[in-house]
Amino acid sequence: MSESEQPRRPIECGVPDPKQYMHPLMVKNYGSWDWHERPRPGVLHHTAKSGDEIWTVRAGTQRQMDLTTIRKLCDIADEYSDGHFRFTTRSNIEYPLSSEDKVQPLIDKLTEEGFPVGGTGNSVSMISHTQGWLHCDIPGTDASGVVKSLMDKMHAEFIKEEMPNRVRITTSCCQVNCGGQGDIAINVQYTKPPRINHDMVSNVCERPAVVARCPVAAIRPAMVNGKPSLEVDEKKCVCCGACYPPCPPMQINGADSTKIAIWVGGKHSNARSKPTFHKLVVANLPNNPPRWPEVEEIVMKILYAYKDNAKDWERMGEWIERIGWPRFFELTDLAFTKHHLDTWTGARHTMNASTHIHF
Amino acid sequence: MAENSNNIGGADSSGAQAARSASWSAIMIGGMKKGSDMAESENTKIHPTPNLDQLEDGPWPSFVTGLKRLRDAKDQQYAPMMNDLMGQLEHSYDKRLGFWKGGTVSVFGYGGGIIPRFSEVADLFPASKEFHTLRVMPPAGNHYDSTVMRQICDIWERHGSGLIAFHGQTGNIMFQGATTENTQKAFDELNEIGFDLGGAGPCLRTAMSCVGAARCEMSNFDEQRALRGIINEYLDEIHRPALPYKIKFKFSGCPNDCVNSIQRADFAVIGTWRDDMKVNQEEVKAYVDRVGRKYMIDSVISMCPTRALSLNDDDTLEVDNKSCVRCMHCLNVMPKALSPGDDKGVSILIGGKRALKVGDLMGTLVIPFMKLDTDEDHEKLVEFAGEIIDFFAENALEHERVGETIDRIGLPAFLDAVGLDPDPNMVNHPRTSCYVRTDDFTEEADKYFERKKAEEDSETVAAE
Numbered sequence: 001m002s003e004s005e006q007p008r009r010p011i012e013c014g015v016p017d018p019k020q021y022m023h024p025l026m027v028k029n030y031g032s033w034d035w036h037e038r039p040r041p042g043v044l045h046h047t048a049k050s051g052d053e054i055w056t057v058r059a060g061t062q063r064q065m066d067l068t069t070i071r072k073l074c075d076i077a078d079e080y081s082d083g084h085f086r087f088t089t090r091s092n093i094e095y096p097l098s099s100e101d102k103v104q105p106l107i108d109k110l111t112e113e114g115f116p117v118g119g120t121g122n123s124v125s126m127i128s129h130t131q132g133w134l135h136c137d138i139p140g141t142d143a144s145g146v147v148k149s150l151m152d153k154m155h156a157e158f159i160k161e162e163m164p165n166r167v168r169i170t171t172s173c174c175q176v177n178c179g180g181q182g183d184i185a186i187n188v189q190y191t192k193p194p195r196i197n198h199d200m201v202s203n204v205c206e207r208p209a210v211v212a213r214c215p216v217a218a219i220r221p222a223m224v225n226g227k228p229s230l231e232v233d234e235k236k237c238v239c240c241g242a243c244y245p246p247c248p249p250m251q252i253n254g255a256d257s258t259k260i261a262i263w264v265g266g267k268h269s270n271a272r273s274k275p276t277f278h279k280l281v282v283a284n285l286p287n288n289p290p291r292w293p294e295v296e297e298i299v300m301k302i303l304y305a306y307k308d309n310a311k312d313w314e315r316m317g318e319w320i321e322r323i324g325w326p327r328f329f330e331l332t333d334l335a336f337t338k339h340h341l342d343t344w345t346g347a348r349h350t351m352n353a354s355t356h357i358h359f
Numbered sequence: 360m361a362e363n364s365n366n367i368g369g370a371d372s373s374g375a376q377a378a379r380s381a382s383w384s385a386i387m388i389g390g391m392k393k394g395s396d397m398a399e400s401e402n403t404k405i406h407p408t409p410n411l412d413q414l415e416d417g418p419w420p421s422f423v424t425g426l427k428r429l430r431d432a433k434d435q436q437y438a439p440m441m442n443d444l445m446g447q448l449e450h451s452y453d454k455r456l457g458f459w460k461g462g463t464v465s466v467f468g469y470g471g472g473i474i475p476r477f478s479e480v481a482d483l484f485p486a487s488k489e490f491h492t493l494r495v496m497p498p499a500g501n502h503y504d505s506t507v508m509r510q511i512c513d514i515w516e517r518h519g520s521g522l523i524a525f526h527g528q529t530g531n532i533m534f535q536g537a538t539t540e541n542t543q544k545a546f547d548e549l550n551e552i553g554f555d556l557g558g559a560g561p562c563l564r565t566a567m568s569c570v571g572a573a574r575c576e577m578s579n580f581d582e583q584r585a586l587r588g589i590i591n592e593y594l595d596e597i598h599r600p601a602l603p604y605k606i607k608f609k610f611s612g613c614p615n616d617c618v619n620s621i622q623r624a625d626f627a628v629i630g631t632w633r634d635d636m637k638v639n640q641e642e643v644k645a646y647v648d649r650v651g652r653k654y655m656i657d658s659v660i661s662m663c664p665t666r667a668l669s670l671n672d673d674d675t676l677e678v679d680n681k682s683c684v685r686c687m688h689c690l691n692v693m694p695k696a697l698s699p700g701d702d703k704g705v706s707i708l709i710g711g712k713r714a715l716k717v718g719d720l721m722g723t724l725v726i727p728f729m730k731l732d733t734d735e736d737h738e739k740l741v742e743f744a745g746e747i748i749d750f751f752a753e754n755a756l757e758h759e760r761v762g763e764t765i766d767r768i769g770l771p772a773f774l775d776a777v778g779l780d781p782d783p784n785m786v787n788h789p790r791t792s793c794y795v796r797t798d799d800f801t802e803e804a805d806k807y808f809e810r811k812k813a814e815e816d817s818e819t820v821a822a823e
Binding site: 012013014015018019023033062063069070085087129135136137139140142144149152277289291345 | 410411413414416417418419420421422423425426428429444448451452454455456457458459460461466467468469474476490492496497498499500501502503504505506507508509511512515516521522523524525526527528530533535536543546547550551553554555556566567569570572573574575576578581583586587590591594595598614615616617618619620621622623654657658662663664684685686687688691692694695698713714715716717718719721757758
């Protein structure tokens with residue numbers, strides 16, 4: 001091999017220094033900010049200890065962006081924010097502005113280009129979500145489509161700050177739950193054990209690793225049709241799908257058996273109460289593209305029950321903690337079933353060991 | 360957008376779409392049967408997308424409209440790929456199933472960072488049969504300028520699909536859709552402008568930090584320095600996966616934990632302070648004046664989780680700082696009146712993760728407070744991160760997260776292994792189970808008092 005054909009060795013440069021891209025006012029006042037206010041939804045106004053001020057306009061994006069969209073966002077940055085911008089963890093874009101008089105023109109421009117301005121304060125921010133059918137190898141649904149459908153419905157709550165506290169929603173296309181915890185989480189929930197293609201298992205799967213992956217020890221090695229394969233004790237199986245990634249012949253998804261469940265009350269902030277995980281409220285909703293109307297309906301019902309009934313600054317979970325689960329199920333017209341009773345390790349700690357009862 | 364005679368999606372009524380969709384399927388299947396040369400010419404036709412088309416309506420920006428722009432960019436190398444990608448995605452919407460499988464693709468010199476995707480329906484959609492993702496680490500805090508972003512776009516225009524996600528759930532820039540051959544080309548060019556691959560597989564993963572010190576008065580440390588300090592020290596663990604499973608680091612400037620580190624990171628670094636919070640009493644009065652006493656009492660005073668707040672008769676605020684747990688609620692509601700103290704630092708929690716396989720785990724507080732001001736402080740943090748990675752590498756079972764390892768061996772054994780001492784801040788309450796052997800309790804108690812004395816002595820020295 002001649003020298004010119006040698007493959008290029010990577011430069012292990014790691015995480016880039018953000019200061020080379022940061023707005024100069026942020027570099028100058030790094031670590032020395034004093035206070036902030038929100039003059040209107042979608043706008044933050046920060047004042048530094050030096051007296052410098054910076055305005056931030058936040059707008060929603062589709063996260064999965066084509067080059068035209070990204071270049072358009074760059075054009076807007078060049079025109080309004082000296083070329084600078086950043087993304088929030090929920091894929092909103094933020095433009096830093098050095099003077100207040102640029103705020104309204106930028107809002108107008110973003111609105112005109114179809115990027116909703118909002119997502120600040122006590123709003124419903126963009127849904128954090130996963131890859132789905134577009135790119136994942138194990139997805140039960142298409143997060144981008146679910147999110148687009150829901151954000152269309154919740155657009156009015158994104159551009160306002162009229163919720164009791166912030167609402168952070170997530171979606172996940174399988175039970176791995178890459179979308180994370182949320183005030184409301186819309187997650188795939190499988191309902192049937194995996195269907196095994198026994199002809200492929202021994203070629204594709206490292207069987208002991210698959211056996212070890214099962215959280216309820218329901219998988220064991222077996223000879224099927226004279227070939228080494230795996231079998232599932234379907235009475236034990238909790239249909240979690242954990243065996244599917246290491247062993248694709250154990251297909252967990254089915255056009256009709258892959259369902260959607262909704263969970264509420266997850267919270268990552270330490271504000272007031274400690275962080276909490278989200279809790280199941282409804283399962284077995286149909287996985288119904290392209291608009292998932294059954295999911296939309298219930299999410300909106302939960303969202304407005306919260307908006308109409310929670311006190312200021314209560315997060316979803318804190319509101320339910322106050323009013324009690326019976327009232328929550330009543331207000332949302334949802335059923336409480338045996339499946340809401342946790343059966344996993346530590347389940348007893350989730351039960352009511354008192355006479356504190358909501359009537 | 361130029362009108363394309365083959366584009367039978369768009370604004371047609373859904374009934375017409377359905378009918379045409381059916382006939383189009385027949386054409387496609389017929390075409391495929393005639394052999395691969397036929398598939399080649401069919402390939403130039405645009406797949407109908409009646410399901411996806413319905414995701415173009417509504418006020419939220421549509422990813423489908425973006426995909427179509429890429430598909431219709433006839434002079435770009437990615438147009439055929441994106442046509443077939445849309446065909447496959449529509450196929451998924453129709454069948455309600457995914458059609459990607461993994462494989463092995465990497466760039467020269469690295470073992471991870473690429474998510475390989477091969478289509479299982481490549482016979483129907485050949486141009487997108489290889490559609491790999493490059494996970495690339497963003498600048499800490501996700502800051503960009505238009506110059507570097509345009510460079511990124513140009514590179515991805517030449518070698519990729521034209522589709523990028525800002526950002527994936529772990530925090531990577533997701534360059535979605537490169538052929539095996541172009542994966543290396545795209546990486547080489549991105550690497551030349553200062554970007555590097557993130558983690559994928561059983562390894563150290565890409566980290567995430569909030570905006571923090573760059574634009575937030577609640578920030579209690581230099582999040583971006585801490586992130587880069589740790590990640591850039593242990594890049595080998597990112598680029599050459601050799602750990603039992605994934606390990607994630609996240610950095611939040613204050614207990615609001617905007618990057619969700621307690622629930623999602625094996626190693627959560629969260630800013631806090633240990634002296635008194637700062638109160639601007641004039642601003643407190645102004646706030647009470649604006650919102651009213653009832654609102655102030657209901658929404659600030661009564662919501663304090665440790666009853667550390669009291670409203671004085673003159674509308675100033677009394678704070679019992681010894682009871683305050685830095686939950687952030689009152690600071691969030693009154694950011695002009697209340698601020699973090701001066702003695703800032705970080706808390707560290709270990710072991711957060713989602714369900715697989717023992718169930719959800721929050722991170723457990725293992726370091727209640729450490730300073731993070733000087734170079735030495737930062738070195739100490741990097742060292743401790745290394746300690747945790749080593750512990751994980753040596754003790755975790757295959758496919759076990761560090762939180763699960765801790766559950767398996769118990770927190771005392773973990774603390775012992777990484778050189779930490781027990782602290783009452785680590786628990787909600789002491790144990791309730793009597794099944795424990797306590798014959799060395801007295802020696803352990805003596806150690807506790809010795810540690811307390813040493814801490815007090817060092818604080819006295821520092822104060823002098």
